[in-house]
Amino acid sequence: MRPRLVAGNWKMNGTRAEILPLVRSLKDGLNPAPRAEVAVCPPFIYLPLVGELLEGTPIALGAQDVCEEAAGAYTGEVSGPMLRDYHCRYVIVGHSERRQVYREDDGRVARKFSQALSGGLIPILCLGETLAEREAGNTRPVVERQLRAVLEQSGVAGLRAAVIAYEPVWAIGTGRNATPAQAQEVHAFIRDRIAERDPETAASLPILYGGSVKGANAAALFAMPDIDGGLIGGASLSAAEFLAICRAA
Ligand code: PEP
Numbered sequence: 001m002r003p004r005l006v007a008g009n010w011k012m013n014g015t016r017a018e019i020l021p022l023v024r025s026l027k028d029g030l031n032p033a034p035r036a037e038v039a040v041c042p043p044f045i046y047l048p049l050v051g052e053l054l055e056g057t058p059i060a061l062g063a064q065d066v067c068e069e070a071a072g073a074y075t076g077e078v079s080g081p082m083l084r085d086y087h088c089r090y091v092i093v094g095h096s097e098r099r100q101v102y103r104e105d106d107g108r109v110a111r112k113f114s115q116a117l118s119g120g121l122i123p124i125l126c127l128g129e130t131l132a133e134r135e136a137g138n139t140r141p142v143v144e145r146q147l148r149a150v151l152e153q154s155g156v157a158g159l160r161a162a163v164i165a166y167e168p169v170w171a172i173g174t175g176r177n178a179t180p181a182q183a184q185e186v187h188a189f190i191r192d193r194i195a196e197r198d199p200e201t202a203a204s205l206p207i208l209y210g211g212s213v214k215g216a217n218a219a220a221l222f223a224m225p226d227i228d229g230g231l232i233g234g235a236s237l238s239a240a241e242f243l244a245i246c247r248a249a
Contacts, residue, residue, distance in 0.1 A: 002206050004036035004222075005163060005229040006249045007062055007124060008236025009092060009210075012043055019046055023053045025239030029246075033058035036229055036249035039090050040236065044078050047086045062090030062124070065098060068111035070118065080119020091116045092231070094126045094146065096169045106149035113150050117158055124163045124231060125150060126210070127190065131170035139168075140189055147193060156197040164190060164207045165231040171211025173233055180220045180227070183209045187226035215244025222249050 014022070019042065030038055041062035042050045051061050067077035083091060093116055094109035104112075109125075116123035129142040143166070150158065166186050171177050178186075187207045195202035209221050210231030221227055229249050235241040 002204060002228050004249045005039065005206055005208060006036055006232060006242075006246045007039040007041060007090060007092075007163075007165075007208065007230070008232050008242055009041045009064060009095070010043065010236060011064065011097070011233060013237055014042065014046065016046070016049065019050065020053075022237070022239055023050060026059060026242065027054070027057050029239060029243040030057070030059060034246050034249070036246060038246050041090065041092055047083070047088065051087045060089040061087055062092065063088050063121075064092050064095070066091045066093065066112050066116050066119070066121070066123075068108055068115055070115060080115045080121055084120050089122055090124055090163070091121045092124045092126060092165075096126060096128055096167060096172060100169070106146055107153075109146070110149040110153035113158065113162070114154050117154060117161060122161055122163060124165050124208070126165045126167050126231070128167040128169050128172075128211075134168065134170065139186060143186060143190060144193055147190065151197070156194065156201055159194060159198075159201050159205055162205070164205060165210045166190060166207060167210035167231060173212070175212050177212040177214075177217055177221070178209070180224050183221060184224035184226055187224070191226055213245060215241050215248070218245040218248035 039060040039062045041064050063083045093112040098104045113123045127143045127146045129139045133142045191202045206228040208229045208231045209227045213230045214235050
């Protein structure tokens with residue numbers, strides 16, 4: 001059976017005063033440890049604080065982004081080895097907000113993925129189509145193109161220590177989640193494309209769904225055969241909602 005993962009992407013939210021009670025509630029609510037692995041991805045500046053608060057708990061730490069270079073003159077960037085220094089296990093790469101707002105193209109995302117692996121991190125690679133792309137019938141070609149860039153850079157072996165998150169852009173932060181059937185269809189497509197290169201990697205790779213997951217819709221999504229957990233944005237800022245999602249996984 002594939003491992004299940006629920007990862008909370010806090011994005012650029014939370015102050016120190018808000019994070020302390022949120023982490024306390026998650027620690028209480030996830031004791032005893034759930035069967036699914038749980039991770040939280042705070043903004044860079046709070047990684048040391050949250051890492052300290054999570055010490056000795058089953059909750060893993062993740063970052064929201066990583067530089068595509070290992071070190072050097074890259075003002076404002078944070079490298080994979082730096083994230084490992086602060087005990088990050090996961091890092092999100094290719095989130096649609098990075099692709100759209102910061103114009104990260106497939107090649108840069110693929111280099112970030114590769115840097116995450118070299119830094120000893122588990123990349124959570126986000127793939128997903130916009131509403132216009134879906135309506136034009138291009139969901140599969142878009143997701144395949146995004147995936148191919150990573151396969152060309154890191155090979156299928158790169159996916160052996162990775163997680164994929166299918167995140168339709170039209171479902172992120174909109175309150176409009178993909179139906180379980182819509183999500184399952186794309187998850188199965190992604191798994192099939194990987195299976196063409198390496199069936200074992202495809203069978204063991206966790207593929208998360210992300211896009212307006214809440215306590216109320218999580219169980220139906222996670223019941224689909226190729227959905228192995230979730231990447232959670234807005235609902236990860238509420239302990240009650242996030243814990244409900246973790247229980248559903
Ligand atoms: C995300 O940003 O990765 C995400 C899935 O956001 P939300 O859950 O708020 O739609």
